[in-house]
Structure formats: C-alpha cells, structure tokens
Amino acid sequence: MQDRSGTQARICVVGAGRWGQNHLRTLHSMGCLAGVVEPEPGRRRWAQEEYGVSVYDDVSGALRAGFDGYVVAVPAPLHTKVALPLLQEGCAVLIEKPMTLSSEEALRLVEEARKHGARIMVGHLLLFHPAMRKIKEIIDGGTLGRIVYLYSNRLNFGKVRAEENAFWSLAPHDISLFNYFLGSTPVEVTGHGRAFLRDGVEDEVHATLRYAGGEEAHIFASWLHPFKEHRLVVVGSAGMVSYEDSSEQKEVLLYKKRFELDKQGAVESFDEGVESVPYPHLLPLTEELRYFVDHLRDGYKRASGEEGAAVVKVLEQVGERLESKEDGRG
Structure with missing residues (x-):
C-alpha cells in the first residue's frame, strides 16, 4: 500500500x-x-x-x-x-x-x-470499526436528536490480569468511542468497583462520565462474568441506536422510539419500529x-496523541475514585 x-x-x-x-x-x-x-x-x-x-x-x-x-x-x-x-x-x-x-x-x-x-x-481500534463510524454518522446527522445518555457493557469470563484492573484492561475502547461520538471529553468522572480475586485489582468496575452538554456515559467493565457481552447503546431525544459486537448478526439497530410531553404535560410514547442500518463489513x-x-x-x-492522552486521563480519574472513599472500592 x-x-x-x-x-x-x-x-x-x-x-x-x-x-x-x-x-x-x-x-x-x-x-x-x-x-x-x-x-x-x-x-x-x-x-x-x-x-x-x-x-x-x-x-x-x-x-x-x-x-x-x-x-x-x-x-x-x-x-x-x-x-x-x-x-x-x-x-x-x-x-x-x-x-x-x-x-x-x-x-x-x-x-x-x-x-x-x-x-x-x-x-x-473501534474508532475504525465501520459500525462505529455508521453510529457516528447517525448521531451527527441528527437522527437521534439530542443525545441523552450512552452506555457500554464490556463483559467476559477472563482474561484476568494481575498488572491492571478490569477498567484499564477493557474500558479504553469505550472511553475513546464516547469522546468520539460526542466530540468532547468528560468534565466529571465517577466510579466504583470490587476486587474479588486479588486485593487492589478490581474485577468489575462501573463508571459514569459526564460531558459539558449534559450527556452521561456509563461503562460496565468486568472479566468476572458468565458470558461475553460487548453492547453499546446511544439514547437520544428522537431515537436510539444499539450495537452488539458479541452477537452473530453484529447489526446496527436504529430504534425509532421517543417520548414527548403534550400541552397538558402528559407523556406520549411513539414507537415506529426498529431498522437494521447497513454498513460495510470491513476489518477494523x-x-x-x-x-x-x-x-x-x-x-x-x-x-491522535491528544485523544489518547485524554483517554488515559479518564482511566486515571476512575482509578482515583476507586482509591477514594467518595465512590471507591466495595
């Protein structure tokens, strides 16, 4: 090439x-x-x-x-x-x-x-995954409306590491994706986790990243889980999208679902079905x-290097929360 x-x-x-x-x-x-x-x-x-x-x-x-x-x-x-x-x-x-x-x-x-x-x-790597590129395109095109929250589950049975906890091992992909989708970095980070196998090395970690636009992103990372699940969901005011990398189909699913308030303040729900959005199946x-x-x-x-440094900063911040009494270790 x-x-x-x-x-x-x-x-x-x-x-x-x-x-x-x-x-x-x-x-x-x-x-x-x-x-x-x-x-x-x-x-x-x-x-x-x-x-x-x-x-x-x-x-x-x-x-x-x-x-x-x-x-x-x-x-x-x-x-x-x-x-x-x-x-x-x-x-x-x-x-x-x-x-x-x-x-x-x-x-x-x-x-x-x-x-x-x-x-x-x-x-x-996931910044180059065609499915993630398609989700970014959906978000930037306004199909989902205002982004409300995002979450990812990155779960599996192993591989257990001694030198880093489950968040450092599994979550960098998700942090980079959330920053990519929202075009910014978190202004606040919280997290808590539990170490079951080795003292001081969390086997499961839950973290929340809050962004300046009001969006929240949640990450659940664990290598102590009965089955593999790599699920990503983005919820907006006008629609929702999901991707399950551990599924056979690996579909980007667009949910045409939303809630609205009527003039009296009552909640109305709208469900116009689910669409599988095509994307090129190329190797990331x-x-x-x-x-x-x-x-x-x-x-x-x-x-870029700046983006990589921003991901490391979030990893550090979650680690500090795990060490502190504010959120911390269970």
Missing part, C-alpha cells in the same frame, strides 16, 4: 507478541511490512522466517534503517520507553492502547512529538492501519 505521496510505505512493528502478530499479519497483507523489532530470539527468528523482513533486537537498529512508520505493540508499561526515541527522531508512530499508564507520560509523548515534528496515532485493524499509512506525513486527526 502506498502513502499519499504515492510511495510504497515501509512499516516496522515493535513487538511480535500476541497483538503485535495481528499487526504483522495485516501489514504484510497490505504490502507494507518491512521490519520487526523483537528482543526474544525465538519470536525474532519466527518473524524473519514467516515474513522475510529485516529483524532487530532493539529499536535503535530499526531507527537507523529509516522506516516510514513504526507500530509500538509492546506491553503498556514499555510504551513510553519505546516510543520516545522514535518521536525524538520525528517519526510517525502508532502506539497501541492504552497510550501510556499515566497522563504525565502521555502528555510528555505529545509534547515530544510536537517539538520534533513527529506524528502520534493511538490504537483505539485493516482500516486502522490503512489510516495510519495514509497519513504518515500529514498527521492524525482521528485517534
């Missing part, structure tokens, strides 16, 4: 672990995979044999090779360490979510990118990487 200048893009992936391998496979199918950084010798050898590209045991070697862009797919605690030298060399860098584990680190990366003319994109990761390649030189308006 070529970038906007018509040149074949050469992308290097840093990290050949579980999610990094998805990047490798997708970039290879696009004709853009040109290098891999992986410190583990077995994975490095596998990547070279599987894809026939240059391999490196650290970022410095890949920097000297001068790739057009870099995908940082290492564990989150290493994001800053790996991304910083790339940004200081003015590179285009896609950093997997969460961007960092603190707002301070995220803002430092944004500032370094600005200082050195680098471009940051954050791997908020392919769409994300196409966008990354397409804007290597002019930067990223969607999933």
Whole structure:
C-alpha cells in the first residue's frame, strides 16, 4: 500500500507478541511490512522466517534503517520507553492502547512529538470499526436528536490480569468511542468497583462520565462474568441506536422510539419500529492501519496523541475514585 505521496510505505512493528502478530499479519497483507523489532530470539527468528523482513533486537537498529512508520505493540508499561526515541527522531508512530499508564507520560509523548515534528496515532481500534463510524454518522446527522445518555457493557469470563484492573484492561475502547461520538471529553468522572480475586485489582468496575452538554456515559467493565457481552447503546431525544459486537448478526439497530410531553404535560410514547442500518463489513485493524499509512506525513486527526492522552486521563480519574472513599472500592 502506498502513502499519499504515492510511495510504497515501509512499516516496522515493535513487538511480535500476541497483538503485535495481528499487526504483522495485516501489514504484510497490505504490502507494507518491512521490519520487526523483537528482543526474544525465538519470536525474532519466527518473524524473519514467516515474513522475510529485516529483524532487530532493539529499536535503535530499526531507527537507523529509516522506516516510514513504526507500530509500538509492546506491553503498556514499555510504551513510553519505546516510543520516545522514535518521536525524538520525528517519526510517525502508532502506539497501541492504552497510550501510556499515566497522563504525565502521555502528555510528555505529545509534547515530544510536537517539538520534533513527529506524528502520534493511538490504537483505539473501534474508532475504525465501520459500525462505529455508521453510529457516528447517525448521531451527527441528527437522527437521534439530542443525545441523552450512552452506555457500554464490556463483559467476559477472563482474561484476568494481575498488572491492571478490569477498567484499564477493557474500558479504553469505550472511553475513546464516547469522546468520539460526542466530540468532547468528560468534565466529571465517577466510579466504583470490587476486587474479588486479588486485593487492589478490581474485577468489575462501573463508571459514569459526564460531558459539558449534559450527556452521561456509563461503562460496565468486568472479566468476572458468565458470558461475553460487548453492547453499546446511544439514547437520544428522537431515537436510539444499539450495537452488539458479541452477537452473530453484529447489526446496527436504529430504534425509532421517543417520548414527548403534550400541552397538558402528559407523556406520549411513539414507537415506529426498529431498522437494521447497513454498513460495510470491513476489518477494523485493516482500516486502522490503512489510516495510519495514509497519513504518515500529514498527521492524525482521528485517534491522535491528544485523544489518547485524554483517554488515559479518564482511566486515571476512575482509578482515583476507586482509591477514594467518595465512590471507591466495595
């Protein structure tokens, strides 16, 4: 795949672990995979044999090779360490979510990118999901009227993590989506959760984000749940929309339902049925990487570094609430 200048893009992936391998496979199918950084010798050898590209045991070697862009797919605690030298060399860098584990680190990366003319994109995959793009189109087109509230359930049985709670693990997608749908960031955040398996690591978390326009967004994240449910609902004054990613149909459903007050103040309900809204069934990761390649030189308006830092800030704020007595841990 070529970038906007018509040149074949050469992308290097840093990290050949579980999610990094998805990047490798997708970039290879696009004709853009040109290098891999992986410190583990077995994975490095596998990547070279599987894809026939240059391999490196650290970022410095890949920097000297001068790739057009870099995908940082290492564990989150290493994001800053790996991304910083790339940004200081003015590179285009896609950093997997969460961007960092603190707002301070995220803002430092944004500032370094600005200082050195680098471009940051954050791997908020659902911003490139065609169904989410369709929901954004419905919202912006006014079909739902004034947005009243949104909610997401991101539930499953596992994977349980020791280094982060269920909210940090599961909710970044939903925070990024809510900010995207509403075109703003929360002005107030509350949250509470419970740790059942390990002290201090919440297995289920409920959070509420309040926005300046009066909208409220609710997130329920848990890895201690009997079945998988990835449900998103947006409720407006003139209609409602839902999407269930864990369903077989994966439909965007538009509910033509609303309530109105008559002249006497009585509530009238209107139900004009449900419509399945078509959308292109494209692979989100392919769409994300196409966008990354397409804007290597002019930067990223969607999933930008600033947007990634805003998501980290909400994650931190919910964490502070879990630590406090105001909302807190059960």
